[in-house]
Amino acid sequence: MVQADAGAMPPSTTTTTAPKEKLTTSDGRSLKTALRQAERRRRIAAFLLVAPLLFFILTFFVFPIAQMMWRSVDNPQVVRALPNTLEALSGWDGRDLPPEEVFAALHADFVADSERPRREQAMGPLGVRLNYELSAARGAISRTARQAPNFEAPFRDAFTDAHRLWGDPALWRVIQREGRALTSAYYVAALDRQFDEFGNIELRDENRRIYISLFIRTILLSVAITFLTFLLGFPIAYYLSILPMRYANLLMICVLLPFWTSLLVRTSAWIVLLQQQGVINSTLVGLGIIGDDSRLSMIYNMTGTIVAMTHILLPFMVLPLYSVMRTIPPSYMRAAKSLGATPSTAFRRVYFPQTLPGIGAGGVLVFIISIGYYITPALVGGQSGRMISNEIARHMQQSLNWGLAAALGTMLLVGVLVLYWLYNRLVGADSLKLG
């Protein structure tokens, strides 16, 4: 049990003496200048060494994130497709249908668009964009686009005959509102809100709200998972830190083994264990503990997400804890006990406070990873175990509403930064110890 005690070694002390007179080098330059030059050369060399990494981070991390944030406000579709209409619409009060001259301008825009090369036509993206704000707007645009070049005055009747939405002031309000290069509409939607007919922001119908409750659930799930990894990881890390090195290494491999297994394999293993006809349920039924008709639902719900993610993220808690605990000298605990502390007091007042940097580091790591986790909740989370990242992935891959995905992603990023800032204020980021 006795170990080498690195912390007890006295820190090496250095003494400095201030120069009393101006010193020069052998070639007569001031020592200060020569030193500064040498320093600068070293700094440039150091910069050149990190330059590839810096370049890599800028290109593949900072730039894509900036581009994603840009997408969440970028709104070129209406401006590009309907320049004449927007100009004619500038004086419209948003109540009744716009006057005939607006419809004439709309006709001019459709004609101009039909004359562009196919790849540059703007009506397709316009329809997709407007449909995010108003259902069936895409149909109105695409069906009209085929007929519009043949329309004749009066255009108002021609358009309202082609699709009922052209006779609905709601569509015109959307065109007027979104006829700007930047939009807040994606953030409004990401906050479960919408614009009313006067352009004020209001809550959506109750049966269409999803994102805020998902954000809250994501944070609660992440906190729960972080806490569980702490509960499970702390004793393991402690045990590892007091074992002799060769046993500790063996045990460490057991901790790391899941780390080296494919994520999908681990997740599928949980499906085999937890499902209703799975190993655990069948064992419980076989032992007569539960009835065949009351098998437990442990997967495809929140329980599934929590169990599988706790397992997957455990090493991220154990490793920082272990590396901190290794450096805590056992002599401190012995000293506390010899001074009269009970074992629990010694643990609480002497040992535990020294593990805080490890807990902080592990906690922040697990929390930040789990807040953006996506594959595991998608496979074992069912509906109640879904997280906001699943919704972002859906908008990226299926609904293809990249603006909304970018807004949700930006909100998640800002949320994490705020939480990190809070952590820094309360605990101090310099107390993090990652190993």
Added chain:
Amino acid sequence: MTRKMKIAGLGAAVSLLAISAAQANDPVSLTIVSWGGAYTQSQVRAYHQPWMEQNPHVTIINDDGSANALAGLRAQAQAGNVTWDLVDMLPSDAQLACDEGIIMPIDHDAMLAAAPDGTPASEDFLPGSLGECFIPQIVYSTVLTYRPDAFPDDAQPSSIADLFDVENFPGRRALQDRPGTNLEWALFADGVDPDDIYDMLATPEGVDRAFAKLDTIRDHIVFWTEGAQAPQLLADGEVAFATGYNGRMFDAIEVEGQPFEIIWDGQVVEWDGWVVPADGPNLDAVMEYLYFATDTQRLADQASFISYGPARASSAALVGDHADLGIDMNEHMPTAPENYFSPIVLDNDFWVDYGDELRERFANWMLQ
């Protein structure tokens, strides 16, 4: 060990070189994007292999990216680097891509083979299946499937209405986690005529009615996301009913021998087919391939490998036996008369127009 592996690798590289050197005739490699799994296999055996035998200089690379095809097409068009030659996708996504100009418009009569009796392509493909930029290959359907052993012999389910009847047909139901098909079936089970379903879903009252019907089975639902999950849940006994694609269910029943039964009542029918990315790298080679792969015989051949119906009327008579199992495929086609008695034809325009709003409402409903 490592040395052995190195030698083996070297041997493989040398033989590869030898193969490619043998093909002097301007080699072309076509990247064809499809859905993967049994479906891609059916295309490989019905289209790719015969074409490559006739044209030894063509190599076909299969990419399983169809689930995210529209996202991929957009990304490639924006980057100005189109690497896909041909993409298998759904007509709703194809219409969006077509409106955005990132796939080629198709002149069906000029670009595709006529039927053997001379009927032009535009009349030979099933009515309503052709799109501006879309060439249909198959008709597939989403069907309700159940485990007979989950119910007593004298009370087996037989209709979509039974899916919504938890009193007489207890057990969990696996539904897909999106509004499509589920809302249609809710109204269908509530007694709405298939022809009126989409008109009704376009009104707020119709949507409320569909969700009210779904509410009646809400506590008995397990949601699935990927096509392979539905037969798996059914096979594991996790659920008594599952909705799924008829081709996958056919595979589970006939190939794997699972004891499932398909209910063809209210099957939701949709097309699936090819689009050609604009500015693709090998347009000429692709159009030659496409002319071959969409002719009457080839579409009929595909039905020998998977139970999806050919999209040409002239192919129906040529559908024969399954290539490996030897069973007659005609009765397994969604379009077979004995199966096609109350179909709901999926309305893509409706889903493009109202999909965003209904998906939000459905997501909200699932989360409650």
